[in-house]
Amino acid sequence: MQSPARLTEPDLNSAPVVYEPACGGRKLVRLGDKAIKYGVGISQQEADTMTFVRTHTSIPVPRVYDFYHDEKGHGYIIMDYIRGDTLENRWKHLDSAAKDKIAAQLRRYMDELRRIPAPSPVYIGGVNRTQAHDLRNGDALGGPFVSETEFNEWLLSRVLPQVQRTLVVPYLREQLEAQTARKAHAIVFTHSDFHPRNIMVEGDEVVGWLDWEVAGWFPEHWEFIKAMKPVKTDWLEYLAVIIDEHLDEYLLDSVLNSSLDRF
Incomplete structure (x- = not known):
């Protein structure tokens, strides 16, 4: 070539x-x-x-x-070039044993990702202290942020102006602050777009993990929140094996997501 x-x-x-x-x-x-x-x-x-x-x-x-x-x-x-097919294409053709094996492999890789030592001083953003991405609003960029509180304020700043004038934002801020104080989320390395379309497989072996454009250092619940995308298969049943669940954070983020300015 x-x-x-x-x-x-x-x-x-x-x-x-x-x-x-x-x-x-x-x-x-x-x-x-x-x-x-x-x-x-x-x-x-x-x-x-x-x-x-x-x-x-x-x-x-x-x-x-x-x-x-x-x-x-x-x-x-x-x-x-990674040979194989996407897990999204193959998933419906796999039996339960193959799904279990793939989920176990992905869990090991996810654990490896989490074990990467965090930078000092810690921050929320991309590698080399670059900006954080959030794809649900086109590709919104912000930061890097020095704390989860600062990161949350960036998320709140993107709420629709007409919603900003209601009690929704004060409520979300109060709940986010309480959540952060209660759980003290670790900042870990996160793919941020974990989905079967980004996983390559051959048979029941994972041969590639793709699309790292929005990865970086994020609060530990971010991976679960971003991975909880509706699908028409039993994929979400296996997601809990691969990623630690953070249901409280997901539900609160869903309220935030419904109020975001997408234009």
Whole structure:
């Protein structure tokens, strides 16, 4: 394969598309044994995060070979191509034994992620003290934050103006403060978009964990909150095996989520 820095638009346009989101603006294509993720919003932070996780764990994260921006400001990550299929595609075809085995593997990887030593001084945000992402509001960026209280205030600041004028925000603030005081959440390394579409499998073996663009240091309940996405399978029954449950935090965040300004 030619040097990534010399890849041309025709090279990329002729490459097989592995994934392209419905919203457009970015693609994942395959060139030989490499995958190229490129387009709007593809950042150095994601490339650095992948290298960081590979360095500190045995999680099967694609090796990153290069990152660069083109003249339009679009980012390009050149990494290993991971063979297999997404767990989202395979899940309904797996028997209970295979599901149990995959869930156990993912739990081990999740525990490894949590054991990465926190930075000192601790903060909430991306690797190398970059900003925190929250994908439910497009891709909102804030921080890095020095405390969970500061992080919560950022979340509250994004509530719709008309809701800001009601009693909802004071109630949420009071509940978030009480929750933080009561539980003293640890700040741990978090994927923040844990979903079967981001897990690659071959048979009953996990061979890849993808899409680290919103990962970073977050309160310990954040992974569970962000992973609780409705699905039409029994996936959520296995989620409790993989990630520690934080139901109180999830329910409170659901109230916050319903009040966010999404535009």
